[in-house]
Amino acid sequence: MTYCAIDFGTSNSAVAISTAAGMKLVPLEGAHLTMPTAVFYCTDRDDLPPGAEPAPAQTEPPLPRVFGRAAVQAYMDGYGGRLMRSMKSILGSPLVEQTTEVGEGYGVPYLDIITTYLRHVREHAQVASGQALTQVVLGRPVYFVDEDPERDAQAEASLRAAAQAVGFESIHFQFEPIAAAFDYEQQVQQEQRVLVADIGGGTSDFSVVRVGPERMKRLDRRDDILSHHGIHIAGTDFDRHVSLNSVMPVLGYGAFGPSVGGAEPRPVPSRVYFDLSTWHLINTVYQPARVAELKSMAGFYGNPVHHTRLMRVIHDRLGHNLISRAEQAKIDVATTGLATLDLGLVERGLNASLKHDEAAKALEADLHRIVDSARETVQRAGLKPQDIDALYFTGGSTGLGLLTDQLEAAFPEAKAVRGDRLASVATGLGLHAQRLFQG
DSSP states (O other), X not given: OOEEEEEEOSSEEEEEEEETTEEEEOOSBTTBSOEESEEEEEOOTTSOOXXXXXXXXXXXXXXXXXXXXXXXHHHHTTOSEEEEEOGGGGTTSGGGGOEEEEETTEEEEHHHHHHHHHHHHHHHHHHHHTSOOOEEEEEEOSOSSXXXXXXXXXXXXXXXXXXXXXXXXXXEEEEHHHHHHHHHHTTOSSOEEXXXXXXXXXXXXXXXXXXXXXXXXXXXXXXXXXXEEEESOSHHHHHHHHIIIIIGGGGTTTOBOOOOTTOOOOBOOOHHHHHHTSGGGGGGGGSHHHHHHHHTTGGGOSSHHHHHHXXXXXXXXXHHHHHXXXXXXXXXXXXXXXXXXXXXXXXXXXXXXXEHHHHHHHHHHHHHHHHHXXXXXXXXXXXXXXXXXXXXXXXXXXXXXXXXXXXHHHSTTSEEEEOOTTTHHHHHHHHHHIIIIIO
C-alpha cells in the first residue's frame, strides 16, 4: 500500500503504515514508536553528535542534522548547533514566513524546518513499508489558531505545502481528537457518546463522537461527529507558566531596577523572560541585535546578579535546557507534590523549587479555560454533561493530574478512560487512512 498516516505533534510525532496485519505504528527512533518533534542542525562538522545525518542533496542548509531524542540530547550535551522544537506552533503565525539563522551564516525558513522533519518521518515510514508512500492522512488540531478562520486556513495550507514538498501527492486531513475517537472505538462493546480530550503540547482539542461496533464499519462518519471545539492552550503553555514561576525569577523576572532621582523603581523589562519560556521563541533571543540590546540593559537591573545570570543563559544558549527543566518540574510536581530544579549550569549551587500549590496557582487560569472549552464542546452537541458516556484522554498533557481531575469533575457520570497518551491519535489516523485509501 502506498499510504500512511502521520500525527505531526507539537511535542511528539508518530506515523502508521499499512501491513498485512493492519495499520501499525513505525519505530521512528530505535524501538520508540513516537519521536520528539525536534531537529538539531549541526554547525561543528568536526565534532558531530551520535545519529547525525548528512543533509539530502540539493537541500539547504547543507548542514548535518539530528532528529528526535538524539536532537535534544545533542543540544543538552553541548554540541555545536541549533535546536528547533515545537515547530508546529509556528503554523498560522507570522513566523511561518520568516527565516531563522541556524549557524555558519545559514538562514532557513521556518516552514523548511517542518519540511525537513516530515521528510525524515516519511523516509523512516518508507523503509518500514518497503515502497514509496505517496498518500497520507495528516492529523490537525481543531484550531491551529483560536478565533481566526483565515489564519487557521493558512496554517493548514502551510502544512499541506510541507507535505507536498517531501513527496506526498494525495493529502488528507483529519481532526486529531476525532482520530483518537476512532482508536477508542476499537474497545467499545455498545454504542456510546464519547468526549475525546486530546491535550498535547500546543492545543487542547475536544470532540463529541458517537462510536460503536456497527458504526466503525462505515467510511462516512460525518453524522457521528456531534461537535468539536478546541483552544490553543496546552503543555507548552504549562511549561511557560512553570518557567516564569520558578526559573525566570532567578534571572530577574519580576524584579525591579534601581531608584533614579528618588523615583519609584521600575520593573525589569519582561519580554525576554516570556520568550525564553516559550519553546518556539527561544531562538529569537539569540539573534545578534537582540543580544546586543539585552547586554546594554545592565543599568535596568537593581540587582546586577540577575543581569549577569541572564546574559550567561543567552551567551551559552541555555534556553532550551532551562525550559526542559521546567517541563520536568511540571511532571515531577504532579507525582510527588514537590520539584527541585538544578540550575547549576547558570551558576554553581543555584536551585529553584516548585510546590504543588504553586503549580496549581500558576496553571489555574489555563486549566479553567480548558475545562470551559470541554463544557462548550458538549453544549455545541446539544447535550448535557450527564449525556456523555465516556471521557477519553489522549495527548501527552493528559498525564497532568491537575488537569484530568478537573475534567473528570466536570463530567462526573462519564467513565474516564486513558488511551495511549502519545500514540492514540496516530493509531486513529491510521484507521482512517485505511478506510479512506483502501476502500
